[in-house]
Amino acid sequence: MKALFFDGSLKLTELPVPEPGKDEVLIRVLYSAICNTDLEITRGYMAFKGIPGHEFMGEVVSGSGKFYGKKVVGEINCYCGECYLCRNARMRHCTSRTVLGIYAHDGVFADYVVLPERNLHLIPQDFPAQLAVFTEPLAAAVEIFEQVHISPSQKVYIFGAGKLGLLISLVFKMNGCDATTYDTNETKVNKARSMGICAGLLSTLNDQDKAEVCVDCTGSAGGISQAMTHLYPGGKLVLKTTVANSSKIDLNQIVINEFEIIGSRCGPFTPALNLLIKGLVDPTPIIAKTFDFTDILAAFEFASKPDTLKVLIKH
Numbered sequence: 358m359k360a361l362f363f364d365g366s367l368k369l370t371e372l373p374v375p376e377p378g379k380d381e382v383l384i385r386v387l388y389s390a391i392c393n394t395d396l397e398i399t400r401g402y403m404a405f406k407g408i409p410g411h412e413f414m415g416e417v418v419s420g421s422g423k424f425y426g427k428k429v430v431g432e433i434n435c436y437c438g439e440c441y442l443c444r445n446a447r448m449r450h451c452t453s454r455t456v457l458g459i460y461a462h463d464g465v466f467a468d469y470v471v472l473p474e475r476n477l478h479l480i481p482q483d484f485p486a487q488l489a490v491f492t493e494p495l496a497a498a499v500e501i502f503e504q505v506h507i508s509p510s511q512k513v514y515i516f517g518a519g520k521l522g523l524l525i526s527l528v529f530k531m532n533g534c535d536a537t538t539y540d541t542n543e544t545k546v547n548k549a550r551s552m553g554i555c556a557g558l559l560s561t562l563n564d565q566d567k568a569e570v571c572v573d574c575t576g577s578a579g580g581i582s583q584a585m586t587h588l589y590p591g592g593k594l595v596l597k598t599t600v601a602n603s604s605k606i607d608l609n610q611i612v613i614n615e616f617e618i619i620g621s622r623c624g625p626f627t628p629a630l631n632l633l634i635k636g637l638v639d640p641t642p643i644i645a646k647t648f649d650f651t652d653i654l655a656a657f658e659f660a661s662k663p664d665t666l667k668v669l670i671k672h
């Protein structure tokens with residue numbers, strides 16, 4: 358099969374079709390999307406070697422279970438089901454987990470991918486693939502509401518109007534929160550506004566402007582300290598940024614101001630799919646361009662430009 362392979366550099370190559378193990382199925386990838394994590398992987402994040410890619414929609418082509426021949430999306434954390442964390446409903450943190458296209462598990466930038474059947478979610482057969490590929494990043498946005506109680510009267514600042522920042526902003530907007538999204542890039546601010554998101558240029562924010570909840574999805578190492586500057590004492594800081602070069606932050610500020618810091622990664626697929634299927638969140642304006650899989654190297658180059666939003670791959 359054709360596959361994108363990373364071992365210090367990206368190359369499009371021929372690799373054997375993967376063999377599903379016990380309780381796993383083979384999936385033909387129909388659509389995928391490039392995430393910031395994929396770009397960070399090419400910069401050394403997680404020291405990953407193999408086939409990257411974790412946002413996808415595909416069709417199950419093996420097994421005889423309820424998924425055979427059906428269109429699916431798949432959760433990216435593959436877990437043991439037996440360790441302490443799995444037994445305590447924290448499967449996404451399983452001590453022996455592998456992560457699709459990110460850690461010890463080949464990903465979706467290939468003709469085929471293998472995943473445990475229990476990771477799969479059926480989608481309506483006629484559901485647009487361009488929307489289905491947003492399930493994983495939208496789940497990451499929904500995760501904030503699984504973790505933090507945010508009341509409608511609390512002021513929220515979201516830093517970063519990139520791919521994930523926009524999805525997070527849409528979910529906050531849908532929840533009726535008093536949220537404003539800030540970015541340094543005027544094009545991104547205008548994009549956010551065109552999607553009905555309350556957004557502004559970061560330069561218009563003064564040091565005295567503070568919120569009860571700050572969400573950092575800048576994707577840059579300095580984003581955390583910047584978000585802390587705009588948090589009220591006793592406020593909550595939600596961190597979404599993962600970068601290959603980690604940042605140094607002043608922990609004294611957290612102690613003195615009694616900030617609550619919440620690390621936030623992957624989220625639940627079921628509510629994310631609900632939002633997409635019911636049309637409550639429409640990520641279509643976030644799509645920058647769709648490339649054919651054979652042009653995936655060009656797609657990566659395009660996605661690496663600073664103001665590029667979501668790049669989709671048609672397999």
Ligand SMILES: [Zn+2]
Binds near residue numbers: 393412
């Ligand atoms: Zn992602």
Ligand SMILES: [Zn+2]
Binds near residue numbers: 442443448453454
């Ligand atoms: Zn486990």
